[in-house]
Amino acid sequence: MLEDAVVAEDLSFSYSPETPIIENLSLNIPTGSSVAIIGPSGSGKSTLLALLGGFVAPTSGLLSVIGVDISQGSLRRRTQLQQELGWVQQTTNLLPFRSARDNVALPLRLRGCGFNEANAIANQALEVVGLRELAGSACRRLSGGQAQRVCIARAVVTRPRLLLADEPTGQLDASTTKYILNALHDALKLVPGATLVIATHDEAATSICEHTLSVSDRQVVGNLVLS
Amino acid sequence: MRFTEIVRESLLRLRSRPLHVSVIFAFMLVLGATSVSVDAASVHQILGDEELRTAAGQYVIVAAPTGEANSFTVGECLNLGASPSTLTVAAATTAQPAKLKNLGGTSVVAMEGTSGLLSIWSADQRSIDLEAEHTIGLVGPELGQRLSLANGSSLHLEFQNGRSIEHLQGLEVGEINRNDVAEGWLVLIGELDATRRADECWIEANPGYRHLAQATAQYRLAHQGEPPLVRPLLTDSDAQADFAARLRDRLSRYSPVVASGVWIIFSLTLASLTAKETAVYRSSGGRRLDLILVRMVYLTVILSVVLILLSLGSTLLVNQFLSGSVPHSVANTGLGGLGVFSVAVVLSPALEEAVNRRSLIEVLRE
Numbered sequence: 001m002l003e004d005a006v007v008a009e010d011l012s013f014s015y016s017p018e019t020p021i022i023e024n025l026s027l028n029i030p031t032g033s034s035v036a037i038i039g040p041s042g043s044g045k046s047t048l049l050a051l052l053g054g055f056v057a058p059t060s061g062l063l064s065v066i067g068v069d070i071s072q073g074s075l076r077r078r079t080q081l082q083q084e085l086g087w088v089q090q091t092t093n094l095l096p097f098r099s100a101r102d103n104v105a106l107p108l109r110l111r112g113c114g115f116n117e118a119n120a121i122a123n124q125a126l127e128v129v130g131l132r133e134l135a136g137s138a139c140r141r142l143s144g145g146q147a148q149r150v151c152i153a154r155a156v157v158t159r160p161r162l163l164l165a166d167e168p169t170g171q172l173d174a175s176t177t178k179y180i181l182n183a184l185h186d187a188l189k190l191v192p193g194a195t196l197v198i199a200t201h202d203e204a205a206t207s208i209c210e211h212t213l214s215v216s217d218r219q220v221v222g223n224l225v226l227s
Numbered sequence: 228m229r230f231t232e233i234v235r236e237s238l239l240r241l242r243s244r245p246l247h248v249s250v251i252f253a254f255m256l257v258l259g260a261t262s263v264s265v266d267a268a269s270v271h272q273i274l275g276d277e278e279l280r281t282a283a284g285q286y287v288i289v290a291a292p293t294g295e296a297n298s299f300t301v302g303e304c305l306n307l308g309a310s311p312s313t314l315t316v317a318a319a320t321t322a323q324p325a326k327l328k329n330l331g332g333t334s335v336v337a338m339e340g341t342s343g344l345l346s347i348w349s350a351d352q353r354s355i356d357l358e359a360e361h362t363i364g365l366v367g368p369e370l371g372q373r374l375s376l377a378n379g380s381s382l383h384l385e386f387q388n389g390r391s392i393e394h395l396q397g398l399e400v401g402e403i404n405r406n407d408v409a410e411g412w413l414v415l416i417g418e419l420d421a422t423r424r425a426d427e428c429w430i431e432a433n434p435g436y437r438h439l440a441q442a443t444a445q446y447r448l449a450h451q452g453e454p455p456l457v458r459p460l461l462t463d464s465d466a467q468a469d470f471a472a473r474l475r476d477r478l479s480r481y482s483p484v485v486a487s488g489v490w491i492i493f494s495l496t497l498a499s500l501t502a503k504e505t506a507v508y509r510s511s512g513g514r515r516l517d518l519i520l521v522r523m524v525y526l527t528v529i530l531s532v533v534l535i536l537l538s539l540g541s542t543l544l545v546n547q548f549l550s551g552s553v554p555h556s557v558a559n560t561g562l563g564g565l566g567v568f569s570v571a572v573v574l575s576p577a578l579e580e581a582v583n584r585r586s587l588i589e590v591l592r593e
Contacts, residue, residue, distance in 0.1 A: 112229055
């Protein structure tokens with residue numbers, strides 16, 4: 001039996017002692033599953049995702065993500081984790097003066113892949129998200145939806161074991177949202193066995209996920225159970 | 228990340244810089260070249276064209292106290308070595324070590340003052356051994372005087388290019404009024420040639436010491452008995468406003484420092500990825516070391532190109548508009564800048580990484 005992709009026990013996080021964001025959270029996400037964390041803005045979804053990605057360190061509790069224990073907040077371990085995951089953010093953090101292909105190929109090249117090989121893989125990823133013809137375009141010339149699809153391609157191009165998506169459709173209209181979710185769904189085919197966690201307030205995102213975690217109020221507290 | 232990919236990433240980054248960076252690049256280039264050229268242009272002219280014409284065929288004596296300056300460079304003004312028929316002699320004497328060089332002539336006379344006898348150097352810097360019969364007093368016998376140095380040593384002269392010592396003995400150089408010059412002074416004596424006079428005449432002290440060259444130039448006409456003409460050395464500079472002179476002096480003195488400072492800022496600007504860019508690299512799996520290396524290579528490429536352009540531009544500027552030789556200040560600026568650039572190349576990306584401790588998620592959400 002595969003180990004759970006995410007194991008959290010009594011996990012807590014706060015930016016200051018007075019304002020806890022996550023308290024005593026316990027959570028298990030099976031490997032290879034897809035989970036949508038649904039909740040209103042400010043409920044702590046993005047912070048939970050940042051914790052899972054090792055971008056912030058837990059205040060207390062245990063947290064293991066794809067087998068990497070990041071409970072102690074070790075920067076080295078969190079960096080190690082980040083090498084193994086793909087991340088799609090709400091804001092399209094691309095290098096604006098570089099082509100879509102360059103942006104998608106960048107994670108591969110940072111991991112030691114050769115230039116030509118990285119470009120070839122990037123082209124495949126862009127094709128999956130429907131942007132093969134715009135591979136050579138500078139990202140600053142792309143629309144919001146197109147840029148987000150580049151981000152999705154970039155996130156899956158390294159075939160990560162865990163794919164985190166933080167409000168991937170947060171700034172997009174309904175039709176584009178649908179298109180992006182489809183792109184995300186299609187991109188997942190490139191990484192069979194990967195675990196997908198989406199933090200969103202958009203109910204439409206649940207359509208591509210097997211499980212839903214509902215978060216309410218301003219704090220993530222207690223046990224979160226997959227539905 | 229592979230080293231080839233680090234280099235490639237640096238070049239891709241170079242290619243994808245936005246326009247405003249190119250504008251800053253060009254601006255800095257112009258600023259640097261201007262700084263150097265201002266420094267190079269502040270050469271002290273001691274004889275104007277008109278004076279050269281009227282003084283043609285006459286002997287000229289120029290005296291300048293060295294003050295704190297320990298080096299002077301004298302250019303084409305006396306047509307040193309321009310014509311075989313021209314009797315050209317140059318001598319230098321000072322209480323402190325001083326050098327006198329003609330950078331352009333074939334029969335270059337350069338002398339280096341020492342605590343004892345003056346040494347005479349040929350154009351190729353070979354020292355010419357002086358023999359007793361080839362020495363002579365500077366002042367002609369008609370005057371019945373013999374010039375002595377402050378330390379009591381005799382002044383010795385030597386011709387270049389096979390000129391015999393007898394010609395020197397017939398030279399009437401007149402009397403040098405020792406009371407008119409300060410201790411530690413530079414003397415240049417020569418006969419102007421009307422047909423082959425030089426285009427310009429200049430004397431340059433070490434950068435930073437030009438303001439001390441408050442000297443006098445003395446003309447001693449060939450006809451014995453005429454009084455020497457005494458005038459300020461820096462005629463052209465004197466005609467300028469004080470502010471301009473001060474500005475030029477400051478630029479002359481500080482231009483290497485200013486240029487280096489400008490380049491530090493420039494290199495930091497070029498080397499730095501924005502916080503967002505850094506976050507993108509890191510969230511894509513980039514290690515800090517990768518980012519530092521990418522920036523170092525990137526900066527090295529940029530600065531290499533800039534230094535080459537700057538050196539070529541400065542040399543061209545000097546050769547075309549100032550003189551046939553590149554003043555020391557240009558080299559000072561270049562070398563000083565190169566040192567600082569090297570430090571900047573090594574340190575700036577690493578320092579920036581060390582200072583940048585903002586949360587990745589925080590930056591990416593902006």
